[in-house]
Amino acid sequence: MANITLVEAVSLALAYELENDKDVVVLGEDVGINGGVFRATAGLAQKFGEDRVIDTPLAEAMIAGLTIGMATQGMRPVAEAQFMGFIYPMIEQIVCHAARFRNRTRGRLTCPLVIRAPFGGGIHAPEHHSESVEAIFAHIPGIRVVIPSSPSRAYGLLLAAIRDPDPVLFLEPKRIYRVNKEEVIDDGEELPLDMCFELREGTDITLVSWGSMVKETLEAADKLAQQGISAEVIDVATVSPIDMDTILESVKKTGRCVIIQEAAKHCSVISEIAANLAEDGLYSLMAPVKRVTGYDVIMPLFKLEKNTCLQ
């Protein structure tokens, strides 16, 4: 058992799978000797060798294509997009192939691959280093989108993502990579890829969020508690598919729901959750669903970052 940060938990899960499944390889830009620009792969190349932890040429479309090619031949590649802002060249490969091979070949060729990417704002980074565009991917049929918000969930969800028979986009909220530590048992236990996590029980209101916003959501729940309001807090964790049953069950109890995300509002994951609540939870609701989001603007450079990214 180790007391570790979220980014260390990512590393621990990668090491566990590299150790226990010879088909697992890690690949991407600077993931080798440098250990990744956020140290998510620190020490792995030294431990497992350069054939298992591979520094690739600088080309994201190529990385995605290689990953798909390897996965179809039975390997379990875990690729890194250095930042979510640089994932766009991968989109053609993800949407046209990773998401479709199983369906296209009636199950003959499959893509058990993972693409990891740090995402989100709040670290004073240059342009394209702070975006939250999970909704682009959540919209695509055929891939899972997973977002951990604590070290233990990062560990368990990443193990599950690597072992899952289908493509998984694993988005790591980099603002909370190192904000707190948690005891994580390195036992290879995975967590489910289609369930919300109820982080706090409450009776008056349901607060729903994921990724780095879970931190602010828990803080909001503390403030509400001081005012005598009991908030239930749910970490969605898998934004595709979304476990609506857990959210609806909670709203049945509380009658109120506020959903919080870092991303822009328009056509986003939050819209999907709100729409589901409108469809299936209307009779439980005592007040309209409220959405707390970023503005529908281009993520500003960091002088104005705090004005759109809650923290």
Added chain:
Amino acid sequence: MATVASFNVEYIQYLSPTGELVGDKIPAIAKDYEQIKSLYEIMVMTRVFDAKAISLQRTGKLGTYASSLGHEAVHVGIGSAMKYEDVFAPMYREYGVQFCRGVKMSEVLLYWGGDERGSNFSGPPHDFPWCVPIATQNTHAAGAALSFKLRKEPRCAVTVIGDGGSSKGDFLEAINAASAFTLPLVMVIVNNGWAISVPRKKQSSGQTLAQKGIAGGLPSIQVDGNDLFAVHNEVKVALQRARDGKGATVIEAITYRLSDHTTADDASRYRPDEEVENAKKFEPILRLRQYLMNNNQWSVQQENKLMEDCARKVEAAVKEYQNAPKPPVTDMFDYMFAKLPHDLAAQRKFAKELDNNG
């Protein structure tokens, strides 16, 4: 068996690391001491600026910053060969090119200080802003070149790419477009040996990166990127060729990244110190100063005065940067569209109220 194609890549160097002219061809710039001195001054200024920017970052007064240390000859060589009406499409560390074109140091600081207003810089208003998504600028430059060609304007586009970036499709696609359309374009590969932690040899087993241009049908050469004369002259020749309607050229400039990748990087994790120490022997400013001194064109007094001037100008730029007021929160909305859509107007109002209420 018949050979249907073959290639060779020329390597061009005029000024040796010790400041002597080499080879029998001497480019015009080598005898134009006034021009050399003015370019030397920009190179030194760029370096003084660079050191200051790094120290601002280290003391929390600037965000992440990409250093140009060691790249001064490539950058100033490109900038000095271009005309005002040409267009430049940079990546993120080519300050030397941009200073030649009138971009202000305070604007570079604004950009890395997290303020979009830095990208609305002085200098040619048709130049492209800094471009972070690697290699995407290359096809923009090709597009600009296509517009010059279609409108029959005697202008050229110049773009840069790193050794790492040369692995990306966009770069090869720009070469291909330039070849297919015979575009007035010059593409400079700034091969500084490293793409963050990935060494040049891991990008490709090709002997040169220039030969990627040849594969696409463009004349392509390699130059000593620490030799101002070589970069300036070969870019100038390529620009003339482009202006004459003969198409694009690829120039691989061999230089070395003497700094960390950016201030967010720690190169000691992956790069041996000896390699850096050795590379310092080949750096561009030293040899140019030596050349000027060898030819009695530069003195210690002039050097001292230049250093004082640079320090003063850099300080003034830092002041200007630090005195710039924070952009208003409404700036997030006001440049999204020519006409703000109604839903954004509502968000803008909300953001402003929230900001006013602290």
